[in-house]
Amino acid sequence: MSDTETIPVVDLGPYLAGEPGALQRTAGELRFALTEIGFYFIVNHGVPEALIRGAFEQAARFHALPLDRKMDVRVDKHNVGYLPMRGDTLRTSTVQTVTKANLNEAFFMARDLPDDHPDVLADRRFRSANRWPKDLPGFREAVVAYCDALEVLVHKLVRLYAVALELPVLYFDEPFRDFQYKLRMTHYPYQEALADDDFGIAPHTDTSFLTLLAPNNVPGLSIRTQTGKWIDAPVVPGAYVVNGGQMLQRWTNDVFLATPHRAVNRSGGERYALAFFTDSNIDWPVASVPTTVGPDRPPKFPTTWYTDYMIQYQKRTYDLLADANRQAAE
Numbered sequence: 203m204s205d206t207e208t209i210p211v212v213d214l215g216p217y218l219a220g221e222p223g224a225l226q227r228t229a230g231e232l233r234f235a236l237t238e239i240g241f242y243f244i245v246n247h248g249v250p251e252a253l254i255r256g257a258f259e260q261a262a263r264f265h266a267l268p269l270d271r272k273m274d275v276r277v278d279k280h281n282v283g284y285l286p287m288r289g290d291t292l293r294t295s296t297v298q299t300v301t302k303a304n305l306n307e308a309f310f311m312a313r314d315l316p317d318d319h320p321d322v323l324a325d326r327r328f329r330s331a332n333r334w335p336k337d338l339p340g341f342r343e344a345v346v347a348y349c350d351a352l353e354v355l356v357h358k359l360v361r362l363y364a365v366a367l368e369l370p371v372l373y374f375d376e377p378f379r380d381f382q383y384k385l386r387m388t389h390y391p392y393q394e395a396l397a398d399d400d401f402g403i404a405p406h407t408d409t410s411f412l413t414l415l416a417p418n419n420v421p422g423l424s425i426r427t428q429t430g431k432w433i434d435a436p437v438v439p440g441a442y443v444v445n446g447g448q449m450l451q452r453w454t455n456d457v458f459l460a461t462p463h464r465a466v467n468r469s470g471g472e473r474y475a476l477a478f479f480t481d482s483n484i485d486w487p488v489a490s491v492p493t494t495v496g497p498d499r500p501p502k503f504p505t506t507w508y509t510d511y512m513i514q515y516q517k518r519t520y521d522l523l524a525d526a527n528r529q530a531a532e
């Protein structure tokens with residue numbers, strides 16, 4: 203009997219090495235994880251440890267800056283830049299009523315488009331240049347190198363998702379050729395005492411197709427299983443945590459899960475997290491793939507697009523963006 207109350211560990215080594223049979227077998231493991239739990243660990247993922255360590259170091263370095271320097275790159279309507287402590291309340295949570303703001307601050311960056319990219323010049327929503335902090339040498343390079351390594355991994359992962367959904371192996375290659383991503387570098391400060399309803403990040407589901415959470419030596423993440431039980435994610439050295447979000451539910455007509463999760467820092471020290479939210483190309487319609495619809499299973503969600511979906515989500519989520527949204531709408 204397979205266990206649906208623990209987060210499975212998937213070894214990507216054989217698949218990445220091209221071993222015969224590994225694609226099918228690994229895709230089967232993903233299918234189980236994504237239909238039953240919504241979360242899985244990956245080991246032997248090929249992301250160099252030095253890049254992961256480097257990105258964590260940069261997160262700590264950024265958040266150690268004085269507040270006014272972080273506020274210089276305050277988050278904008280493209281959702282890149284610095285989100286101060288208590289800047290967001292997860293009002294969109296369907297998991298529980300959340301009224302308190304989260305005990306975290308975060309720096310967001312997206313694919314690092316050049317200043318002369320047509321989308322940047324056009325001020326196209328969610329296709330802006332990043333808001334890099336001034337006078338933090340090496341920060342941009344380390345963070346971009348980290349994201350470049352994750353991009354390689356995502357291109358490998360989407361082939362497993364295609365096979366897991368009984369689609370042709372290359373099915374997601376084109377929709378993810380220039381995929382949208384956001385790296386969230388979060389700082390959960392040291393907390394001496396926490397009330398029951400104080401969260402580093404309150405119970406929520408991600409919006410993403412898939413999220414890659416970097417191997418974290420400081421625990422704090424919990425997930426809610428299908429039976430409604432909250433379980434703590436163990437520390438699996440070197441392993442990424444992967445989960446699905448609302449866009450994955452839409453792509454798969456609810457066959458794959460967007461499992462609620464939360465984080466609380468009870469470590470007695472600082473905690474940092476690196477969440478890499480992955481979605482399809484910005485212009486790709488998000489609709490149920492053919493193997494998840496049929497006469498007895500009509501599509502549950504209308505077709506949507508990244509931009510429309512994120513604008514709606516962002517309006518509800520980020521207090522601080524209310525002004526930016528109003529300006530953009532004017």
Ligand SMILES: O=C(O)CCC(=O)C(=O)O
Pocket residue numbers: 386388403408415422423463464465475477
């Ligand atoms: O801090 C963590 O481990 C999880 C963070 C998370 O769920 C998120 O940023 O969406």
Ligand SMILES: [Fe+2]
Pocket residue numbers: 406407408463
């Ligand atoms: Fe999350």
